[in-house]
Amino acid sequence: MLVYVAAERLAELRGNARERWTIRHDDLLDRDLLRSPGWALYIATVRDDRARVIAYLEHVAVDREELGDAPPCDLDITPLLGRLGCDGGAGSFSTWAARPRVLTPGDTDLLRYRLGLPLGVAAPPPLPPPPPRSPPTPTIGFVHDEIAMKLLAAVYEDLTSDATRMVLADRLLELGDLRGEMMALQLARAHSGAPATLRERELIAQHGATWLGRLAECLWTYEFRRGFLATTAVADAASMWPRWYEHPAWATVEELETGSPTLLLSPSLRSLRRVAIHSSLLAILARHTRPLTIDTIVGRLGGTHNAGDALRRRFGHGGIEFSDRGDLQPLLTTQALDRLRSMSISIARANRAMDFLETGLGRRLEHIELFAPDLAAVDPEAWRRVYVRNQPLSLGLRGIVGDWSAIIVRHRRSIVVQLGDPASASPPYLAPIVPVIASLGEGLGAVTIEQIGEDGLGVDLQPAVEPLRRAFVKVELASAQRWRSL
Numbered sequence: 127m128l129v130y131v132a133a134e135r136l137a138e139l140r141g142n143a144r145e146r147w148t149i150r151h152d153d154l155l156d157r158d159l160l161r162s163p164g165w166a167l168y169i170a171t172v173r174d175d176r177a178r179v180i181a182y183l184e185h186v187a188v189d190r191e192e193l194g195d196a197p198p199c200d201l202d203i204t205p206l207l208g209r210l211g212c213d214g215g216a217g218s219f220s221t222w223a224a225r226p227r228v229l230t231p232g233d234t235d236l237l238r239y240r241l242g243l244p245l246g247v248a249a250p251p252p253l254p255p256p257p258p259r260s261p262p263t264p265t266i267g268f269v270h271d272e273i274a275m276k277l278l279a280a281v282y283e284d285l286t287s288d289a290t291r292m293v294l295a296d297r298l299l300e301l302g303d304l305r306g307e308m309m310a311l312q313l314a315r316a317h318s319g320a321p322a323t324l325r326e327r328e329l330i331a332q333h334g335a336t337w338l339g340r341l342a343e344c345l346w347t348y349e350f351r352r353g354f355l356a357t358t359a360v361a362d363a364a365s366m367w368p369r370w371y372e373h374p375a376w377a378t379v380e381e382l383e384t385g386s387p388t389l390l391l392s393p394s395l396r397s398l399r400r401v402a403i404h405s406s407l408l409a410i411l412a413r414h415t416r417p418l419t420i421d422t423i424v425g426r427l428g429g430t431h432n433a434g435d436a437l438r439r440r441f442g443h444g445g446i447e448f449s450d451r452g453d454l455q456p457l458l459t460t461q462a463l464d465r466l467r468s469m470s471i472s473i474a475r476a477n478r479a480m481d482f483l484e485t486g487l488g489r490r491l492e493h494i495e496l497f498a499p500d501l502a503a504v505d506p507e508a509w510r511r512v513y514v515r516n517q518p519l520s521l522g523l524r525g526i527v528g529d530w531s532a533i534i535v536r537h538r539r540s541i542v543v544q545l546g547d548p549a550s551a552s553p554p555y556l557a558p559i560v561p562v563i564a565s566l567g568e569g570l571g572a573v574t575i576e577q578i579g580e581d582g583l584g585v586d587l588q589p590a591v592e593p594l595r596r597a598f599v600k601v602e603l604a605s606a607q608r609w610r611s612l
Contacts, residue, residue: 128223128229129169129170136180170203180199182196206240271297281354285396291353292310294309295309304333307329341370344364345359346360356381371394376392381400382402383402385403387407391411400420411463416462417462420465445496445497446469448471457487470495495523496522502559513566523566529552531548536567542574543575574602575587
């Protein structure tokens with residue numbers, strides 16, 4: 127091992143010794159550099175622009191504080207530096223040897239030959255390889271990059287363009303920003319309908335809140351689509367600063383659950399299509415002075431997410447409930463909701479729900495979902511007449527049957543019973559709702575039963591088929607892995 131010592135330290139290290147140097151661990155070396163008592167130590171410095179070995183220690187005692195006594199010498203090794211790997215000569219020797227150098231067996235023999243020492247001294251084993259470098263810390267945030275910020279502005283300028291988003295994703299990938307990877311993954315499956323990959327879910331779980339900034343403090347839940355915030359529920363108890371209503375992230379939100387009329391009517395929500403609101407907000411929407419982009423309205427369950435969590439796991443969302451307070455009046459003349467095409471309606475007050483469906487707004491709905499927790503208690507005849515009169519593309523009854531959530535959907539030429547989210551692994555018992563299914567499906571000879579969601583329970587749906595055979599000539603079983611109500 128070759129150890130460099132600056133010339134100004136030589137006198138300090140040599141002390142009063144005349145013939146030999148006493149070498150100590152702490153003077154020259156870190157303890158972890160010495161691993162074998164067979165090692166030899168060569169002490170070098172730079173003097174008069176020449177690299178010189180000025181002492182050597184034949185055998186290092188690694189188990190003592192003192193490594194040993196080193197005889198002095200004076201050997202010019204400048205001509206050997208290139209051979210040893212120091213290409214810059216004596217001028218770069220101090221830098222090259224700033225950390226002790228372990229010599230190869232051939233280099234050791236060459237140095238010992240010049241010193242007049244016997245050859246064949248056991249060469250030290252090579253130092254262990256350095257630990258692998260830690261991967262660079264991923265970049266989060268790109269406000270420092272002018273190009274990325276211009277591309278972000280272009281995305282907000284044209285919210286429908288995937289091409290603009292892909293260019294931004296490429297730029298973020300160049301910068302090492304993990305959001306670029308998330309955007310690329312989502313854009314790649316944007317049109318295929320493929321489920322999110324594990325990597326995509328990991329990125330959003332780890333960094334989603336960071337990408338949303340302070341806005342994340344107000345959100346109960348959120349989802350990204352095509353690389354940007356698309357679906358979110360605002361926590362009712364959250365306090366939002368006025369400037370947060372103008373946050374640019376709202377521009378890409380397509381689905382929103384909120385109890386705030388200020389947010390609901392914010393011009394920042396330029397992509398909004400679907401809202402989950404309390405009934406009281408419907409009149410506020412109807413009285414708005416400008417046309418809204420909303421095409422789907424569903425109700426909320428419970429006053430807060432904490433109170434409604436158990437219900438949400440079964441129902442998703444509730445229906446808009448019309449009271450007796452004259453809240454239908456704004457809906458008779460509204461132009462703000464001209465784009466509304468789908469609606470979930472509570473039929474807890476059946477007469478008021480029927481009154482709404484007879485208005486001009488109710489008659490032009492293309493998809494109607496009637497929300498009733500107990501499906502067996504529903505009188506289906508009135509709703510079948512609504513279907514015959516209004517002729518929507520679909521009319522559904524959603525609620526609970528036994529331990530299963532269910533929706534009975536009547537289309538123009540078919541009726542489907544969708545079963546999912548069971549509270550237990552018991553097979554569904556459909557006998558109590560056969561009259562409801564038969565009434566809505568009047569004129570049709572076949573019914574399809576679908577299990578929605580995951581198949582993990584492995585429930586056999588065959589027992590559910592038998593009660594329906596008395597009302598329908600043909601009963602089919604199907605599986606729909608991707609489904610949700612309005």
